[in-house]
Amino acid sequence: MKSESLSRSWQDHPFSRLLINCTVTVGSVLLCLLILPTRLPGMELAGIGPNWLLIWVVAWSVKRTMLQGALAGLVLGLIQDGMTAPSPTHVFSLMLVGVLTARLRKERYLQEDFISVALIAFGMAVLAETVTAIQYSFQGDRSLVEIWTYHQLIALSSAILSSLWAPVLYFPLNRWWEYMSELKVL
Numbered sequence: 001m002k003s004e005s006l007s008r009s010w011q012d013h014p015f016s017r018l019l020i021n022c023t024v025t026v027g028s029v030l031l032c033l034l035i036l037p038t039r040l041p042g043m044e045l046a047g048i049g050p051n052w053l054l055i056w057v058v059a060w061s062v063k064r065t066m067l068q069g070a071l072a073g074l075v076l077g078l079i080q081d082g083m084t085a086p087s088p089t090h091v092f093s094l095m096l097v098g099v100l101t102a103r104l105r106k107e108r109y110l111q112e113d114f115i116s117v118a119l120i121a122f123g124m125a126v127l128a129e130t131v132t133a134i135q136y137s138f139q140g141d142r143s144l145v146e147i148w149t150y151h152q153l154i155a156l157s158s159a160i161l162s163s164l165w166a167p168v169l170y171f172p173l174n175r176w177w178e179y180m181s182e183l184k185v186l
Helices: 002-008 013-036 052-061 067-085 093-103 113-139 144-182
Strands: none
Touching: 013 052, 013 067, 013 144, 052 067, 052 093, 052 113, 052 144, 067 093, 093 113, 113 144
8 A cells, every 4th residue: 555655656746747757758859869870770771760859759749739849840950950960950850840740630630540650750751851852952062963862762761760660659658648648747
């Protein structure tokens, strides 16, 4: 009886629930940041890996407002720009992914979570890589043929891997966020 009351004690305090929810959310972002440059077997196709930050933005934005999706894309885009060369920026593509994913309201169109999250991640990965290719085109230091030929390989590889790995990240986070919303944290 006493152990049950101790294990449920954090659920009774709003500040503790908020702190734990923030810790899980920020921890999941940090995990995505750590595995972003990692190329493990099965996580690479033609030298390209899954876009973990894009997958996180999709998982976050699926059941949130467009503003929340845009803010998530902004923050993660700035963090990714801090880890890589700031040109081209990842902010535009991740903000667009957050806004469009939130705008989809997948509950109206697709009922199965596994399939819908994979399809959304696939489409958003292609979109994000296209935004990046457009930015490279504006820089003018490479030929358009080179940019768009390489874009096809990057976009397809990233989209396939991101869509395959999206449910792995989405399901635990979604269950956690649903649990927190039941506790009135979110």
